Amino acid sequence: MSKTSLFAAMLMAVLAACAQPNEVGRATYLSSEPVIKMTPAGIGAIDAETPYSRTAITEALPGFEFANVTTMSEGEVRHLLAAFRGGMQQLQFEPATSGKIARVHIVGQEAAGPKGERIGMTYTESGAAALNCNPGTEEWSGMALCETPDRYLLYIYAPEAYEGPDGQLPPDNVLRSSRLVRIVWNPHP
DSSP: OOOHHHHHHHHHHHHHHHHHHHSSOEEEEESOSSEEEETTTETTTTTOOOOHHHHHHHHSTTTTTEEEEEEEEETTTEEEEEEEEEEEEEEEEEOOOTTEEEEEEEETEEOOOOOOOOOOOOOTTTTTTGGGEEEOOOTTTTEEEETTTTTTTTEEESSOOOOOOOOOOOHHHHHOOOOEEEEEESOOO
């Protein structure tokens, strides 16, 4: 099984545990309204000037619990601050060398994009057709990386079972049913 297929299978298992289909087959999310929304300006009280410190981030996002987490990206170990709610990781914060926040990642369903996009929605449900999409590489290989025109927001979509050539977007019929697995805010595109 390829790395992309394994990732997509694990994601689908997590999403299946978190969401139940409603009468039209779309996911019913953990809460009727997201706890917090991401916009091109930031997320909640977090903006481009917020320092990357546990204290500043905690004060800006009341109602979340925070912990340091370790991840791998592009073969490199990274230490990030993560926000949890209901025992599930919702957000990840990357530090910049400037001491500010480099990026914020939505990884859970309690946060939403500016138009209500939630983790687990399909490409079609989230209105991604208006985005500029490129094929993912490395750990995002086989996925679609879709940016807003202003490049502040990046949406990452994973197809359920796509084993196409590296460096190519999935075909339209596969892309339309791909699931949103991450939204990334970049305060300095």
